[in-house]
Amino acid sequence: MRIIKLKVFISLILFCTVQAQKFNQLAQTPPMGWNSWNKFGCDVSEDLIKQIADAMVATGLKDAGYEYLVIDDCWQIARDEAGNIIADPERFPSGMKALADYVHSKGLKFGLYSDAGTKTCQGRPGSRGYEFQDARTYAAWGVDYLKYDWCNTGTQNAEASYKLMRDALFQVGRPIVFSICEWGSNQPWLWAAEIGHIWRTTGDIQDCWDCEYNWGGMGVVQIIDKQVPIRKYSGPGHWNDPDMLEVGNSGLTESENRAHFSMWCMLSAPLMAGNDIRSMDKKTIEILTNKEVIALDQDPLGISAFKFVDYGDREVWIKPLQNGEFAYCFLNRGDDEWKVNYPLKKDWLPDPDFGWKSYPIDGSFTVRDLWKHKNIGMSDKPFQGTVPSHDVVVLRLFKQ
Numbered sequence: 001m002r003i004i005k006l007k008v009f010i011s012l013i014l015f016c017t018v019q020a021q022k023f024n025q026l027a028q029t030p031p032m033g034w035n036s037w038n039k040f041g042c043d044v045s046e047d048l049i050k051q052i053a054d055a056m057v058a059t060g061l062k063d064a065g066y067e068y069l070v071i072d073d074c075w076q077i078a079r080d081e082a083g084n085i086i087a088d089p090e091r092f093p094s095g096m097k098a099l100a101d102y103v104h105s106k107g108l109k110f111g112l113y114s115d116a117g118t119k120t121c122q123g124r125p126g127s128r129g130y131e132f133q134d135a136r137t138y139a140a141w142g143v144d145y146l147k148y149d150w151c152n153t154g155t156q157n158a159e160a161s162y163k164l165m166r167d168a169l170f171q172v173g174r175p176i177v178f179s180i181c182e183w184g185s186n187q188p189w190l191w192a193a194e195i196g197h198i199w200r201t202t203g204d205i206q207d208c209w210d211c212e213y214n215w216g217g218m219g220v221v222q223i224i225d226k227q228v229p230i231r232k233y234s235g236p237g238h239w240n241d242p243d244m245l246e247v248g249n250s251g252l253t254e255s256e257n258r259a260h261f262s263m264w265c266m267l268s269a270p271l272m273a274g275n276d277i278r279s280m281d282k283k284t285i286e287i288l289t290n291k292e293v294i295a296l297d298q299d300p301l302g303i304s305a306f307k308f309v310d311y312g313d314r315e316v317w318i319k320p321l322q323n324g325e326f327a328y329c330f331l332n333r334g335d336d337e338w339k340v341n342y343p344l345k346k347d348w349l350p351d352p353d354f355g356w357k358s359y360p361i362d363g364s365f366t367v368r369d370l371w372k373h374k375n376i377g378m379s380d381k382p383f384q385g386t387v388p389s390h391d392v393v394v395l396r397l398f399k400q
């Protein structure tokens with residue numbers, strides 16, 4: 001009798017331990033895809049999403065690694081009598097299952113948005129009290145990615161609320177990337193690694209280089225600054241998320257788009273395009289699909305860059321890469337061009353986080369400019385070049 005009781009007890013413990021986890025194999029490199037919010041807000045529909053899926057393939061975004069097509073807020077309209085979430089039938093007449101099938105037929109993955117509170121940020125039904133039911137619905141529709149927001153949560157505890165949805169998703173058994181969106185309000189980098197695959201670190205990105213609003217929205221440089229103290233919490237399967245890209249929307253210049261994109265890659269950020277990819281100009285495509293810069297973001301080590309030198313508006317960022325290689329990003333935040341003369345050769349590189357661990361710099365490297373797509377010399381010579389205002393030069397030091 002005692003042995004049976006012990007067995008039941010042990011199975012119960014095992015059951016509970018197995019339940020309390022996220023899908024660990026997902027997002028080993030930062031997720032890449034497209035999200036509707038930055039450009040389309042609530043103006044989402046089945047037609048738009050199908051056209052975006054087609055454009056992801058036609059423009060080369062899919063080939064460059066963009067995989068998840070995520071519909072943000074406003075796809076949902078109500079719950080039925082049984083509590084099931086209903087997609088807006090006017091905007092999504094064929095239903096979410098059919099739309100997910102279409103997205104999957106293009107070789108892409110499908111994502112949706114919900115909220116941990118009673119209502120989403122746009123006042124649509126939230127998942128509070130319906131977590132397990134919603135998780136079952138998403139799995140039945142074929143959802144692969146869930147962005148989970150934090151509006152209308154009252155006195156809810158963030159960690160507990162996100163754990164609840166993680167458990168619901170895990171119990172249903174379909175691997176779904178879980179994107180935590182509580183804007184960094186409760187320091188998710190301290191508790192979310194076991195819960196979600198990515199977590200927002202700031203308020204909403206705005207389509208501007210340098211701007212900040214009382215309600216929490218901010219521009220590219222404000223977001224970059226907020227990543228400095230928390231980079232060490234990011235890594236394979238659990239990434240800091242400095243928010244979706246504004247590349248190709250109207251607020252940033254070409255230089256700013258390039259700098260924004262490069263810095264997100266240096267930071268190992270999720271790369272969720274947020275522009276109208278059906279009508280991008282050539283420059284925007286070139287930026288979003290620069291495979292050499294994307295390779296920094298997707299480097300398997302997943303070490304986020306650190307700010308090595310800060311000369312006010314001029315910064316040198318370094319990202320350690322696999323096989324003892326490095327990327328350098330010269331970021332010019334100022335209004336004047338920056339004439340750089342910078343020694344690349346060092347014997348070792350101290351990392352300000354991770355207990356000042358130092359990376360050995362082993363021998364001489366071939367230096368490649370990742371925007372010019374050209375080898376520009378060897379690392380034993382200083383880098384000499386010009387960084388235009390609000391722009392970057394990104395170098396990769398390749399082992400020969």
Ligand code: GLA
Pocket residue numbers: 037072073113120121122149181183203204
């Ligand atoms: C919040 C999120 C945004 C977006 C909107 C949708 O503001 O941070 O990314 O999802 O809600 O309403």
